[in-house]
Amino acid sequence: MPELPEVETLCRQLKEILPGGRILSLHILDPLLGRCDGRRLAGCTVEAVHRRGKSLCMEIGRGVQSSDQSAEGDLPVKGCVLEIHLRMTGRLLWRAAEETLPSHTRLVITFSTGMLLLIDPRRFATFRARPDSVVPPPLLDPLGGLPVRLLRQIAATRRLPVKSFLMDQRCIAGIGNIYACEILHHACLDPRRPTCSLSTQEWRKLARAAAVILPRAVTCRGTSISDWRDLFGVRGGNQEHLEVYSREGKPCRRCGGMVERIKMSGRGTWFCPICQK
DNA sequence: TATAATGTTAGACT
DNA sequence: AAGTCTAACATTAT
Numbered sequence: 001m002p003e004l005p006e007v008e009t010l011c012r013q014l015k016e017i018l019p020g021g022r023i024l025s026l027h028i029l030d031p032l033l034g035r036c037d038g039r040r041l042a043g044c045t046v047e048a049v050h051r052r053g054k055s056l057c058m059e060i061g062r063g064v065q066s067s068d069q070s071a072e073g074d075l076p077v078k079g080c081v082l083e084i085h086l087r088m089t090g091r092l093l094w095r096a097a098e099e100t101l102p103s104h105t106r107l108v109i110t111f112s113t114g115m116l117l118l119i120d121p122r123r124f125a126t127f128r129a130r131p132d133s134v135v136p137p138p139l140l141d142p143l144g145g146l147p148v149r150l151l152r153q154i155a156a157t158r159r160l161p162v163k164s165f166l167m168d169q170r171c172i173a174g175i176g177n178i179y180a181c182e183i184l185h186h187a188c189l190d191p192r193r194p195t196c197s198l199s200t201q202e203w204r205k206l207a208r209a210a211a212v213i214l215p216r217a218v219t220c221r222g223t224s225i226s227d228w229r230d231l232f233g234v235r236g237g238n239q240e241h242l243e244v245y246s247r248e249g250k251p252c253r254r255c256g257g258m259v260e261r262i263k264m265s266g267r268g269t270w271f272c273p274i275c276q277k
Numbered sequence: 278t279a280t281a282a283t284g285t286t287a288g289a290c291t
Numbered sequence: 292a293a294g295t296c297t298a299a300c301a302t303t304a305t
Contacts, residue, residue, distance in 0.1 A: 189302055
């Protein structure tokens, strides 16, 4: 469900709430989610929140009390990052008041101001605590603009379809199925084109398309095509801007051609065969 | 009942 | 060896 714009939406909303807040308790309700000793995090402070591709990271500080000498176990309490990945159906929901938990709630983090819930029917979401000392490799974040020269260079040896390339998180982090389809449509490029076949001109078009599609989706607080909701349970608005995703059989809004749906490496892929070349 | 769903990855295959 | 593809993960909705 959540791609870059959706995770960015959550991230911006969390930044308004969490920094400076102290964790009162943390409970993992579904062991599939990940392992983490909540007792060691109780009392710790969330110092900052940031996004890494589609992951949400909460930077955890020291915590106020005792914990200095608690030597049993080796969970990193002082400097660690709590990393949430929502995968397909994960959601985060902020609850200011105590209420019964929604079904499929997998994680509850309680603060003095409210509680953060992770809800995930399909149970693909992951949660882990990573010590500060482990520095993850830098990622290319497309929200800051795609570097055309660098991309062309990386792409030169890649024969896979350009859609798959855009969705390869190790290369560009944050673009998923919806936005890959939308960006390629905006750039008038056929998703099946071998990555290495794009000209510099076409990479420029791609970069421009991403610079339009992604920030607009963030402004709209994400695409609520089925069940996406923001931190406060509110629908996003970007579904109004979708040009091809999930629109097979409908006329292309640019050229009037009929939007087609094909399958590419297991994923639905929508495009207009008339104007995407 | 069969299919598809906004993601990732281990293992198979080139 | 490196690049690419497929199946699997667990569940719900159509």
